[in-house]
Amino acid sequence: MKTMTEENTAVARKKRSCIIVGGVLLCLIPLFLTALILALTLFKAKEPRIQLLSAAVDGVAPRISFPVIKIQLNITLDLQLLIQNRNRASFRHGTGKSLLLYRGKQVGDIDIYPGLIPAMGSTRLACRLTLQVDKIASNITALIKDVLDGEVDMTTQTRIPGRVTFLGFIKKHAVAKSECQIAIAFPAFKVRNQTCKTKTKL
Structure with a gap:
């Protein structure tokens, strides 16, 4: 059986993982939105x-x-x-x-x-x-x-x-x-x- 310490450690690791994933998503979302805006405006192909x-x-x-x-x-x-x-x-x-x-x-x-x-x-x-x-x-x-x-x-x-x-x-x-x-x-x-x-x- 797992001890209380092991369970606390596992919970802490899960929380850390969630924080890391959340942080990565928070960084990627602005980048994605910026790329989307550029694709629809500045980099949108116009007809020669x-x-x-x-x-x-x-x-x-x-x-x-x-x-x-x-x-x-x-x-x-x-x-x-x-x-x-x-x-x-x-x-x-x-x-x-x-x-x-x-x-x-x-x-x-x-x-x-x-x-x-x-x-x-x-x-x-x-x-x-x-x-x-x-x-x-x-x-x-x-x-x-x-x-x-x-x-x-x-x-x-x-x-x-x-x-x-x-x-x-x-x-x-x-x-x-x-x-x-x-x-x-x-x-x-x-x-x-x-x-x-x-x-x-x-």
């Missing part, structure tokens, strides 16, 4: 944004010859894109892609090189999209009509994947997307109008 700063047309205006219908094309869109990183951490993006579409069909593309955008920073990217004549053959009649009507509508789609890294180990993947409708005036051969919308997936 793509903005079209300017669009210009380069090349030679299309020439259409009759009576045998023949069209010569040399159209290049020069785009200046601004990527904004709204996070308090760097955004490293991989190889992106920018596409040129006419009436929903891809007629040109270019790769966007990987890069690093600092916290709360931004960077400019230049994209030079050239119309590939062989890819527009099925829509040549529509293109001729648009040129004769004085306006050709093109669409650009840009996709840039990357990730935001907090404290060196908290990583959030993000894909920034942008789609722009660009109207090119003929025979002035200038951008008449541009409308863009952006979308980001975290």
Whole structure:
């Protein structure tokens, strides 16, 4: 049988253990709450944004010859894109892609090189999209009509994947997307109008 002293010692040990566990919990709870607040505020991932700063047309205006219908094309869109990183951490993006579409069909593309955008920073990217004549053959009649009507509508789609890294180990993947409708005036051969919308997936 246990003596009174042994029982008192056992009770004292249990009390000490409870005090220690309680002390640890009291220390961990504030740390947990602080980490939660930071995760929901300071370290909450925000979507990087793509903005079209300017669009210009380069090349030679299309020439259409009759009576045998023949069209010569040399159209290049020069785009200046601004990527904004709204996070308090760097955004490293991989190889992106920018596409040129006419009436929903891809007629040109270019790769966007990987890069690093600092916290709360931004960077400019230049994209030079050239119309590939062989890819527009099925829509040549529509293109001729648009040129004769004085306006050709093109669409650009840009996709840039990357990730935001907090404290060196908290990583959030993000894909920034942008789609722009660009109207090119003929025979002035200038951008008449541009409308863009952006979308980001975290």
